[in-house]
Amino acid sequence: MSERKHILVTDDEPLNLELMSEILEDDYHVSCVSSGAECLTFLKENTPDVLLLDVAMPNMDGYQICRAIKSDPSLALPILFVSARGSLEERLSGYEAGGDDYLVKPFDNQELLLKVKSMLKFVRKQHELNIQLNEIAMMAMTNSGEIGHLLNFLRHSFECNDLDALTKAVFSTLKQFSLNGTLQYAHSGNVLATFDTSGIYKPVESELLQMTKQQGRIFNHNNRSIFNFENCSLLIKNMPSKHDEKYGRLLDHLCMLMEGVNSRVTSILRQQIVQKNSDNNKALMINTKKGITKIQSDLQKQKKTAIRISQALLNQLETDLLGLGLDDDQEIHITTLVDDNVTKLMNVYDDHHAIEDFCKEVVSALDKNNEP
Template sequence: LRKGVFMTKKHIVAVDDTPANLLLVLRVMEKHYKVTCVQSGKECLDLLAEHPVDLVLMDVVMPKMNGYECCRHIRDDHPLLPPVIFLSGQTRLEDKLRGYAAGGTDYLTKPCDIEELLSKVKINLDVKDKNKGRQFDYNSYATLPMSQEQDLDPVQQFSHACLNCNSKDELANLMLKTLQVFNFNACLQIRSNHQTLNYSLTDNCAPLENSLMTGIAGYAKATVFGRLILCASNCISLLIKNMPTEDDLLYGRLKDLVNTLLANASNRMDRIKLNVECEQKFNKQPSKESFARAWKSDW
């Protein structure tokens, strides 16, 4: 089952072993995109080897090669990785982490809403366009600074410098600057009552990265999945993508540093939120002139 429309449109590949699901995707997408439907991971890989593709909609549970395995092959074989959106009936955080670790950029739970699917496709294509031409080193590992005697200095400097941060942006930029000292490939999310902001060291955060950071909010314990560490407080989530899994000692030291950074940043963010709330309450208080006007009007 294959369908093509005008070549000027973005090319989307739908991968699913159930023809009815492919037909649904085709009907939803063909008005906006060029759509190619395949029924196995192998067909998908063969297609990508011959034709340029802008985005892949990937079923997870398929015979012979599941969606995660197919996505790993795409990531390994194609330096300019097209966004991969997983479509799955699994809803656990661990399932989303598996998809992300395989190279996925987003994750939708079946049955998915048509408008949500169209929105997710557009967002992922926009992020792809923003990152066009950028080369990312997916094989780099986090490490300690050259001088091991001073490996805690950046953390200590952060704990002092963050006291001067008075906004989410200032705190996020300082935190990312500190993470960069350790060669962390990281994403950061800061939440307040009315706003959630996402930040990244290397590129725009993928939609699935944002979803994972939102999903882990408030978890007391870090979630570890291979090279990934996902940890959070009530107001900040942090995703580290390149932990040194082959060096247990270094891994442990870096994990402790991440926890310390997160704790210090969260304490400062709590103070920033409190200052903002106090300022808002103060600004809502009536001025002396308004009191006087109200008093005169009563008479």
């Protein structure tokens, strides 16, 4: 059986106190005081559920008492004015003082009971509403803190230039939610890497992530949830029960987290491709420069070798002509013939200057492209 509600009646007329006490005592625990001072003293040591308050009393009227009570946060109780003064002005004065309802004397017994019952119902509803508001406030604070974790991750993720750094940021965020999981990266259907919050992942977990890739954005099984995105998947191993109020929030938060992870993975992979192409181009330019420099060197060596051979040929020819018994005209003819062809050969090598100049231009252009 529930405890009876406590009603405090304040009135300077003993007859009124006796009347209201008789009406209420069958249903409620009733206390009576005859002045404002007694009322305030009583409230310091007791906490009634409803106060019935007369207006016209000596020394301190009902409005003054009401204002004194409402000014003290520890005395939060509903006040029902019970007065012979029922004009609009009096009622407005009562409401301005902080009263919750107004009953005019003389009154019907049932009317008093209904008023008190209504006041208690109001108190109960207000209490329930306060509980709900507190729960909503706590939930809002919790949700705000959780969203703060996500925002911190998103800010930090822009500083992550590789998958290892990104993984640390993800696992740090999961720790804020008291969650354990396995994170897998993939590209074009190929698994790039798999990481676990414990440091070691089980092969079966990696396989599960691959097998559930086509099972939709979220795949749930008991206390495990898998979140699938294009370039990454996350297995959470300790999700709360579906009946837990945190469950729905965590699903939303983890989807937001993985959407950010997927976006950053895509960016990192693109950066790696660009860097790889850049490295390949640099290597190609270096090898091309080496090749052209070698061509220049070989051309110079060939020209010097040709000059040396031609000079040796002319010297040998002059020596050999002396022993052939040729007349002067014949010697001059042969010597001139050889000289002319040697000159033509040198002219051919002189034409290589254009090739050398072109090679120098190419090397110079490659040097500029390699500058930081």
